[in-house]
Each structure stands twice: as structure tokens, then as C-alpha cells.
Amino acid sequence: MYDFANSAFATTILAVIFNHYFATVVAGGEKGVEILGFHLHGASFFTFTLAVSMALSAVTSPFLGAVADASGAKKRFLMTFCYASILFTGLLYFVHAGDYWRGALFFIIANIGFAEGNVFYNAFLPAISNEQNIGKISGLGWALGYIGGGALLAINLIMLKYPEWIGFSKDYFTVQDCFLSVALWWLIFSIPTFLFLRERAVKSPSLGGGYFKEGCQRLRRTFLRIKSFRELTKFLIAFLIYNDGIETVIVMASIFGAEVLGMESSEIILFFLMIQGIAFIGSLIFGFLADAIGSKRTIMISLGIWSLIVLWAYGLGIVWDPKTEYWILGVFAALVLGGSQAASRSLQGIFTPDGNSAEFFAFFGVSGKFASIFGPLIYGILIAITGSVQSGILSILPFFIAGMVILWRVDEKKGMEEKRNPVI
Numbered sequence: 544m545y546d547f548a549n550s551a552f553a554t555t556i557l558a559v560i561f562n563h564y565f566a567t568v569v570a571g572g573e574k575g576v577e578i579l580g581f582h583l584h585g586a587s588f589f590t591f592t593l594a595v596s597m598a599l600s601a602v603t604s605p606f607l608g609a610v611a612d613a614s615g616a617k618k619r620f621l622m623t624f625c626y627a628s629i630l631f632t633g634l635l636y637f638v639h640a641g642d643y644w645r646g647a648l649f650f651i652i653a654n655i656g657f658a659e660g661n662v663f664y665n666a667f668l669p670a671i672s673n674e675q676n677i678g679k680i681s682g683l684g685w686a687l688g689y690i691g692g693g694a695l696l697a698i699n700l701i702m703l704k705y706p707e708w709i710g711f712s713k714d715y716f717t718v719q720d721c722f723l724s725v726a727l728w729w730l731i732f733s734i735p736t737f738l739f740l741r742e743r744a745v746k747s748p749s750l751g752g753g754y755f756k757e758g759c760q761r762l763r764r765t766f767l768r769i770k771s772f773r774e775l776t777k778f779l780i781a782f783l784i785y786n787d788g789i790e791t792v793i794v795m796a797s798i799f800g801a802e803v804l805g806m807e808s809s810e811i812i813l814f815f816l817m818i819q820g821i822a823f824i825g826s827l828i829f830g831f832l833a834d835a836i837g838s839k840r841t842i843m844i845s846l847g848i849w850s851l852i853v854l855w856a857y858g859l860g861i862v863w864d865p866k867t868e869y870w871i872l873g874v875f876a877a878l879v880l881g882g883s884q885a886a887s888r889s890l891q892g893i894f895t896p897d898g899n900s901a902e903f904f905a906f907f908g909v910s911g912k913f914a915s916i917f918g919p920l921i922y923g924i925l926i927a928i929t930g931s932v933q934s935g936i937l938s939i940l941p942f943f944i945a946g947m948v949i950l951w952r953v954d955e956k957k958g959m960e961e962k963r964n965p966v967i
Contacts, residue, residue, distance in 0.1 A: 546684040547691035548732035551725045554692030559815045563797045570643045590923030592647045596654040618742040621663040628656025633726035636719045670743045681889040682830015685881035693819030700812045774958030775894040785946025788939040821877035829882025838890035845883035850943045894958040
């Protein structure tokens, strides 16, 4: 249910409406903004803002994960960051054209809350699953997320394009109303998680200075211990690299469609509704596939497909017109979108010691956050240099290839053995 709730942020804010609105309206699109004497394309300013939020989150999440494990309070931490993000997502309602500093500040805080909350949410996975069904459960979570994100996105489309269907006059709703709808959706549908999900972690005895001090000591031990989990370490490095490409595709797809193909907002929303529906099926398929053939092989298959998608995107218009091919690419991307990340989450869960789930998943989260820094940042720099959103598309391909090479060296069986019998 938490996937169902917070995927509204991932879809409407990060992937479809706010990122496009911020880059093209708030930060001026091609007209851009002036920062310290430098002219920045609106898309570059958005990617740099995203990178700042991810950098701040990456720095703090390992420590917070250690404190959450020490205090047995993953659920409390999840609730805190969830509601903080909901508040600042709602404040995006007050961001209009030219308010790029205000919008950047509200977005940074909202995205930190979203990203940090996911650290503690993901950390519950090993406690509610086992090695036989972890892939299915992770895949089901992603699938429900696509239903939730897609459902609100459909509502947003009605609000912006067909308000008369729900009894309102034409142009009654604005994009700001869509941002407010995300906050309300997230608030309402996260309630079952906080009411019914039990905290299974046990508090550790306080070490003199309390949980803050113990969190610091746990973090230090985690840095030392993670070296003994060689397969987990190799996986995290691979994830850092290939997730770079995935995250960049997610946050740039709508901007690419608007800037390169001239797609209107309603068309972009329909495009992502199609992706949400197919990604739901893809998440379930890849979740079962991860349990059947192994998470590593499942991820490798998905990364091969991602590489082909990037190559095709670079040469849009080879067979049909570019916009038609973009829709076809969306189908293939949707199939592997949730599947690759669900399989990654399940492989992390298979390798993670049960008593250290929050701090180890924090390292998993750090890999994802650093990916969210470097991929969009490199893309944004290329846009700033060339002035073209399409020019940087091939920069994504090396991340998929390098990630596959490193992931190939991960031994899944050995990783599970290291979890059962860690070398301390």
C-alpha cells in the first residue's frame, strides 16, 4: 500500500508533470535562467536541482539507517519522512513561472523525504519475505505502485483536459492542483501502512550516548562489515552504475518528449499512463522470473533490453516517424522499468543480514541516490553545452554496459552463503 501511495510522487512529480513544468515554465525552458553569470537551460537547472536533493539524501541515509536499526524504529522514521515530503509536495502548489528558487527549495526537501522514506520502506522487505518469495513480493510492491501512480495520473489528465467529466468547468484546474492532489493521495493511501504494518525490529541497548551514538558506531561497523559481504559489495557497485541509466531515463523521458518531439502535456500524460499499465504487468512478470531463474539473470535480461532502447532512442525515425517509434519504445521500457528495479531490490534483500536491514538498505539507497546524481547531472551538463536535450541520450548507454559487466561477476549463491555465515 505504501508503494501504491508514494508512487504518485514518483509519477506526477518526478516523471511526468512537475519535472516538465519546472524545466519548461518555472525555469524558462530554452530561455533558461541566469545563475552566477551563467545561462542555464531550464532542463539543466532541473537536473542540477535533482542532483542536489539526491546528494543531500545520499550523505545522510546511511547514518539514519543505522539509527533506525539501533532504535528499532524503521516505521517511525518512515512516517516522519513521508509526512515531511507530503507537506513540501503540497507547497509546490505555490510555485509559478519564474519562482525557480522557491520551486527548487520545496522540491529538494520533498524529494529528500521521498528518497529517505524509501530507505526505511525497502528495509521492511527481508522481514516480510523469505528467499523463495522475495522476488514476488518485491515485484508485487512495484506493480501496486504502478497502479497507484497511474490512477492518480489518469485523474490528473481528467483535471487538466476533461474537468467537465467530473462536474467542473473547462480550465478549472491548474498543474498546481495536480501537485496538491499528489500530497492528498499520498497522505490518504499511506494510512494502512502506518496502521497495520508491524515494527518487527528490536531495540538495541543504549550505548551511553543513546541511539545517536549507537547509530554512529553501527555505521562505522557497517562500513567495516560490508567488506566481508563481497557479493553484496559487487552488486551495490553494479547497481550504482546501471541504475544511473534507469533513473536518468525516468526523470528525462517527459522532458525529451516535450522538447524533442513537441508532445503536449496531455499527450505526455497518456504516454505515461500507457507505461504505468504495461509496467504493472512487467513488474509481476519479472518478479516471478526472479524467483524462477534468479534475480541476477533477470536483471541482466532487463539491462540488455535497456541498452537496445537507448540505441533506438538515439536513432528515432529509422522505420516510422519519431513520435510513433517513441510510443513503441515506451512499451519496451515499461516492461523492464519496474522489473529491473524490483529484481534489484529482491537481490539486495537476499544478500542482506536480517538484523541490519535498514542500514544495509541505506547503502542500497545510497547507490540509487548517487545514480540519481551522476546520470541526470551528466545529461544536464551536455544539455548546457549543446543546448539540445537529445544530444546526451547515448551518454546513458555506458552505464548499462558497465553495470552488466560488473553484475556478471556477482555470485548469487555465494552472496546468500555470506549472509548466513558472515565473516566478522
